[in-house]
Amino acid sequence: MDAVFKALADESRRDLLDHLRADNGQTLGQLCAGLPAMTRQAVSKHLGILEEANLVATVKRGREKLHYLNPVPIHEIGERWIGKFERSRLQALSDMKNALEQEKSDE
Amino acid sequence: MDAVFKALADESRRDLLDHLRADNGQTLGQLCAGLPAMTRQAVSKHLGILEEANLVATVKRGREKLHYLNPVPIHEIGERWIGKFERSRLQALSDMKNALEQEKSDE
DNA sequence: ACAATATGCAACCTTTTGGTTGCCTGTCAA
DNA sequence: TTGACAGGCAACCAAAAGGTTGCATATTGT
Known part of the structure; x- marks a missing residue:
């Protein structure tokens, strides 16, 4: 659970989740286009953290990687308190x- | 909202919320007793951050300060995604x- | 009044974190 | 096959965060 809270602590990563919620299954490139104030490497790092926290699931398709929002960990936050x-x-x-x-x- | 996520990012602060959920309205001293691995000043700092994020509400009573868990911001997290x-x-x-x-x- | 109790404030240090640059790997199309 | 496209990895840097020590303030009971 710690990874989930750490992942959500950053504004950029929450933005990424917002973008995925608006349009699920985007590639790294697509997500970069939505956040012009960041380099591709930064976005990639953020996605890695979100993935490790199990907040996004990914599917590789050819040379691209699709990112999907996973709401389960978010729901579990409320269960705690x-x-x-x-x-x-x-x-x-x-x-x-x-x-x-x-x-x-x-x- | 940023303050809420930042506040929840730390394990010690989540522990504090757990303690308040178990026994609402504790003083700083009582909460310190429950987390022996931290100095009073550290706990105080954490409580300040939680209070600023509106995750705990406080009432001063004489020389002591009672802390109450506020679940509203937590609930709003789920609403977002x-x-x-x-x-x-x-x-x-x-x-x-x-x-x-x-x-x-x-x- | 005074000592004990309960908390607040500020400077300081160490670790973590977000971000960048530079380079490497894998996949697709002509 | 070769160039362009999509993404991955690692080293490095500046800023933020967690924690400590030390001192100050306010309330309570004797």
Whole structure:
């Protein structure tokens, strides 16, 4: 679990997860295009860390490598500090918040 | 949100959250007693970081300061990368896992 | 008032981390 | 086969993070 938290501690890596969530199964090159402020080697290093933390799974296809977001470790974070009752209460709250924001963007 | 992930990146701070989850509202001194491998100043620093990340809320009572775990930011982590459908699926899986572990410890 | 208790603040040091540059390997298409 | 494309590896550097020591402040009980 330590690797998961360490991996999530960096903004660039969270951005990478965001990009994968928006478009799953991207190659290193594609992800680099989405983060122009970083060299390919830096992105590659970050992906390595995310992969080691089991937050992304990869499939090699020819000379390219596809990256997929794995949500399981993220889900397990909540299991650690949030009780069963608290969870449904918090979920209700954030659902309500989302709904309100939805309404707001509709008007 | 950055502060939250940074705060959770450290094992000692996660331990502190565990201790608070087990027994909410502890003072600095009490928490130190639970982590004998660290000086009071180190624990204090960690608590400061957790407080800044809004993961713990504090109440001053006389000369002591009580620390309470705040689960809201933790819950919001899942909201970022886990979709609505995925969430219920993952929850069902971990509930099943917990149930199986429960049975196992009963026998 | 005063000593003990509970915590806060700041300077300092060591390790870890994010990032870069440079070079190497493997795969595809002409 | 050969050049271009996709990615991997390693050494190195600057910045950030965790931890310690030392001292200061505030509250409590006698």
